[in-house]
Amino acid sequence: MGDMQAKAELVWDIRAALGEGPVWDHRTGRLLWVDIEGRRVHYYDPSEAGDHRTIQLEQRVGAAVPRTAGGLVLAMQYGLYRLDLETEQLTKLGDPEEGIEGNRFNDGKCDEAGRFWAGTMNMKESEPTGSLYCLEADGSLRRALEGITTSNGLGWSPDNRTMYYIDTPTRRVDAFDYDGETGGISNRRTVISYEGEKGFPDGMTVDNEGMLWIAEWGGWQVSRWNPQTGERIGRIPVPAAQVTSCAFGGEDYSELYITTARSWIPDEQLAEQPQAGGLFRARPGVKGSAAGFYGG
């Protein structure tokens, strides 16, 4: 990173209620992301054509990931679904939390091997009734962690041997040893603490140098951290308080796309952040790499 501070510019003034889950789809050259409370899946087209697309759904959608075989997999309020992008038809894959009132799926991401990791949260964010699940490429689903309040950011080190994870109210980023063969996680430890920070850690991505980019809910920024030392080493200010997630995209993965939320901001405070809920983009001076797609 040079001395010049990267700036987040608004690329889509869409005023999402709760923008989240950006993932670069290199097959279409578009950014896939969701509006959880707006119950929408969005495709942002950065080309001159600006051929964006929005799919309206009937339930909250916490995360959307492309499938290698085409279409998407969605982690929604009432379970995991496949979405056919031509017909916009949903096919239910399962709901590990059938009968658990008040929970919904939140952030999710695929690993290199095509597993889809997605977690749940208590919509009041008051009880640790959530879990982190792993949907294997063969369609089997397992619970990997329980006792989670707000399952959020996920990421893997460039060597795929460490998985990073955020349960937002803990104000920590934890790491696990990651077994890429089996998807097994072990040896949980805390690598970053947000104690004393203004924002709460939300979504996250990992750059090619192994540093973490963390979106800060209530923090007006995305910040870059070294998970080896636990230190913050950079930041990109965002003109919206509730910064929810970020992902590298663009042809060479040199752009950082940033999602934000507009909900829960009192009207009189919206004047200070008229772009809240927008999709932003910055050039942080470091690159990321291709996201995993669901392999099943």
Ligand SMILES: O=C(O)[C@H](O)[C@@H](O)[C@H](O)[C@H](O)CO
């Ligand atoms: O963006 C998300 O992942 C959640 O859905 C949000 O609700 C916030 O993270 C949460 O409110 C912060 O505590």
Ligand SMILES: [Zn+2]
């Ligand atoms: Zn989130």
